[in-house]
Amino acid sequence: MSETAQQSPHHIDVKEFHPRARAAIHNPQIRQNFRKAMDGLMTKRKSAFEGWDLETLRDLGANIRLRALANLPDLLEQLEQKLTENGITVHWAADGDEACEIVRDICVARNASSVIKGKSMVSEEMELNHYLEEQGIEALESDLGEYIVQLAEETPSHIIMPAIHKNTEEISQLLHDKTGTDLSHDVEYLTANARLQLREKFMNADVGVSGVNFAVAETGTLCLVENEGNGRMTTTVPLCHIAVTGIEKVVPNLEDVTALLALLTRSATGQHITTYFNMISGPRKADELDGPEEVHLVLVDNGRSTIYQDDELLDTLRCIRCGACMNHCPVYTRVGGHAYGTTYPGPIGKILMPHMVGLDEGRHLPTASSLCGACGEVCPVKIPIPDLLVRLRQESVDGDKLHPAKVRGHGAKRSSMEAMIWKGWSWMHARPGMYRMGTSLGARFRKLQPGKFGGWTRYRTAPKLAARTLHERMKERSQ
Amino acid sequence: MSSRDAILQRLRHRTGGELTAPECDFSVLNRPEWSTAEKLDMFERTIESVHGEVHRTTESGWIDRLAEILQTRGAGTLLIAKEHEIGKALQSATKSREDLPQLLIYDEPVESWQEALFSEVDAGITSTRGGIAETGSLILWPSVDEPRLMSLVPPIHIAVLKASELYTTFHHAMQSQNWAAGMPTNALLISGPSKTADIEQTLAYGVHGPKELIVLVIE
Numbered sequence: 050m051s052e053t054a055q056q057s058p059h060h061i062d063v064k065e066f067h068p069r070a071r072a073a074i075h076n077p078q079i080r081q082n083f084r085k086a087m088d089g090l091m092t093k094r095k096s097a098f099e100g101w102d103l104e105t106l107r108d109l110g111a112n113i114r115l116r117a118l119a120n121l122p123d124l125l126e127q128l129e130q131k132l133t134e135n136g137i138t139v140h141w142a143a144d145g146d147e148a149c150e151i152v153r154d155i156c157v158a159r160n161a162s163s164v165i166k167g168k169s170m171v172s173e174e175m176e177l178n179h180y181l182e183e184q185g186i187e188a189l190e191s192d193l194g195e196y197i198v199q200l201a202e203e204t205p206s207h208i209i210m211p212a213i214h215k216n217t218e219e220i221s222q223l224l225h226d227k228t229g230t231d232l233s234h235d236v237e238y239l240t241a242n243a244r245l246q247l248r249e250k251f252m253n254a255d256v257g258v259s260g261v262n263f264a265v266a267e268t269g270t271l272c273l274v275e276n277e278g279n280g281r282m283t284t285t286v287p288l289c290h291i292a293v294t295g296i297e298k299v300v301p302n303l304e305d306v307t308a309l310l311a312l313l314t315r316s317a318t319g320q321h322i323t324t325y326f327n328m329i330s331g332p333r334k335a336d337e338l339d340g341p342e343e344v345h346l347v348l349v350d351n352g353r354s355t356i357y358q359d360d361e362l363l364d365t366l367r368c369i370r371c372g373a374c375m376n377h378c379p380v381y382t383r384v385g386g387h388a389y390g391t392t393y394p395g396p397i398g399k400i401l402m403p404h405m406v407g408l409d410e411g412r413h414l415p416t417a418s419s420l421c422g423a424c425g426e427v428c429p430v431k432i433p434i435p436d437l438l439v440r441l442r443q444e445s446v447d448g449d450k451l452h453p454a455k456v457r458g459h460g461a462k463r464s465s466m467e468a469m470i471w472k473g474w475s476w477m478h479a480r481p482g483m484y485r486m487g488t489s490l491g492a493r494f495r496k497l498q499p500g501k502f503g504g505w506t507r508y509r510t511a512p513k514l515a516a517r518t519l520h521e522r523m524k525e526r527s528q
Numbered sequence: 529m530s531s532r533d534a535i536l537q538r539l540r541h542r543t544g545g546e547l548t549a550p551e552c553d554f555s556v557l558n559r560p561e562w563s564t565a566e567k568l569d570m571f572e573r574t575i576e577s578v579h580g581e582v583h584r585t586t587e588s589g590w591i592d593r594l595a596e597i598l599q600t601r602g603a604g605t606l607l608i609a610k611e612h613e614i615g616k617a618l619q620s621a622t623k624s625r626e627d628l629p630q631l632l633i634y635d636e637p638v639e640s641w642q643e644a645l646f647s648e649v650d651a652g653i654t655s656t657r658g659g660i661a662e663t664g665s666l667i668l669w670p671s672v673d674e675p676r677l678m679s680l681v682p683p684i685h686i687a688v689l690k691a692s693e694l695y696t697t698f699h700h701a702m703q704s705q706n707w708a709a710g711m712p713t714n715a716l717l718i719s720g721p722s723k724t725a726d727i728e729q730t731l732a733y734g735v736h737g738p739k740e741l742i743v744l745v746i747e
């Protein structure tokens with residue numbers, strides 16, 4: 050286990066990506082756990098789409114998300130209106146802190162002392178568990194992966210499979226230490242024990258908190274995708290259900306979820322569909338015998354409305370959080386999810402997190418990529434992730450000329466030395482005479498060329514200038 | 529200004545200007561019209577591939593089959609609906625036969641018997657609003673008579689599906705049943721028993737919901 054993984058996000062310095070990445074690369078356990086899992090996921094995804102016209106389906110996915118974003122403010126209002134008609138209370142939060150306070154206030158109003166949670170990346174973004182604990186409210190994760198991560202006092206290393214960085218042995222030891230189960234590699238046994246322990250908690254929890262995969266404006270419906278049934282428990286057993294989600298999760302029509310669901314589960318885990326697709330459109334009615342008597346939706350902005358301002362960056366908001374980009378990312382597979390030090394790791398994290406933590410904090414995120422393009426090729430909603438990475442790289446070194454500051458920390462990586470070199474470079478390349486003179490001087494004095502170019506030559510040999518320039522050689526040939 | 533108004537205002541007055549919404553063509557989801565037999569084969573294959581169990585039976589034979597299934601599993605109690613025809617049929621059958629487990633009727637708010645529901649019920653039986661062949665899914669709209677937890681808490685969930693109510697795709701089912709006209713408080717697609725792969729990608733069943741999903745298909 051890498052020591053860095055033990056930290057909670059509250060004291061992770063996102064800037065320290067390199068030391069964490071280096072540690073992970075030298076940790077054979079991490080390497081093996083991720084390699085094995087990602088290989089499996091890639092194969093499963095591929096076979097799940099067999100027989101599909103995948104390009105057309107991805108086009109549809111992209112168009113559904115783009116259409117939703119094109120009408121985002123109207124859709125959010127429609128969603129609010131429909132949900133309210135259905136008896137669901139809608140709250141709006143400008144950032145994670147406000148969202149936490151909203152959840153707390155609902156808990157306090159109900160005299161709640163314990164919260165059971167279904168999987169929700171937005172609640173990770175809000176650092177809700179930590180906040181609730183501080184307020185004296187117990188918050189327990191019920192998704193098995195999240196439960197493991199919480200027991201280990203870690204954060205998820207993958208958005209779909211939170212405990213993917215651990216192998217059975219490590220989990221067995223953890224469950225033994227924290228919950229007193231026998232040391233066993235029998236996954237059935239370990240799972241059965243978690244079931245027993247969590248069932249107790251479901252029955253006694255005052256409030257259930259879940260995420261949302263799609264929110265349908267047309268009918269006022271919250272859709273949740275899951276395999277375990279803990280999401281259904283969370284949203285059914287406690288008398289109060291609070292769903293938290295980003296403002297971008299809304300879609301106009303119920304029909305839209307059929308295509309997005311088909312893309313989501315196949316891209317994520319290679320399943321045709323998950324065990325449960327849970328659609329919630331209201332609290333328990335007067336004559337119904339179970340279900341929560343109160344349902345709330347907290348719509349969280351947390352930087353999304355800023356991303357929304359820019360025509361290119363906007364594409365980030367199409368994401369349906371399938372995780373396929375990380376499963377296919379050569380960097381993610383090698384360094385694992387914790388190296389990034391961010392709530393969302395991998396390619397989606399690299400294009401989303403700079404908006405949340407700023408480009409000064411997140412300066413290494415857009416460069417932690419070989420730009421191989423795999424993420425963009427598999428993304429079910431066709432987010433041009435590599436283009437967005439390049440754009441964010443530009444943002445992080447630009448002065449304020451090219452684009453007015455759209456991302457917090459804009460220009461944080463700009464070095465005046467580098468800027469000067471590039472300025473000189475472009476000046477010379479725009480003047481043929483100067484260019485020729487420059488290259489021929491370079492060829493003459495090539496012995497003086499430095500052998501090291503900073504980070505670039507750490508793992509590469511420096512290119513050498515040729516004895517004669519291309520222009521000179523071409524001239525000889527034509528004589 | 530409230531956060532709500534501030535967020536909406538920022539979204540309304542975006543610096544990038546008006547966005548245009550692209551057309552969405554759903555025809556990629558269309559499948560050829562399958563016969564009921566083809567749909568049933570497909571449904572069976574798909575749900576069995578994720579550990580669901582399918583038993584083909586008939587209007588007159590399903591109770592026998594159910595009794596057999598529950599006996600082999602040693603189920604002592606079966607949770608049923610009060611008013612639904614399935615529940616009614618079982619209530620009257622149990623008067624004349626001994627091979628059915630003890631029937632429990634879900635007719636009280638869960639608060640009054642939650643402990644028992646969680647620890648004493650071996651199996652629950654529900655109806656369905658049809659099935660989806662392509663993904664091997666059951667459509668459930670829990671109701672006053674068949675509450676949500678019936679299909680979630682007992683370790684065995686038995687669902688009764690009429691073969692004639694199979695749809696090819698989710699899209700088709702939703703359109704045919706006109707879901708957009710009005711959704712119930714809770715609607716579900718169930719496609720197999722509860723499972724997890726969170727421990728090193730090893731599948732384990734029955735993590736929070738039923739360990740077994742058994743579908744009785746009435747042909």
Ligand code: SF4
Nearest residue numbers: 368369371372374428
């Ligand atoms: S960016 Fe695309 S591939 Fe990555 S999680 Fe989001 S939808 Fe999936």
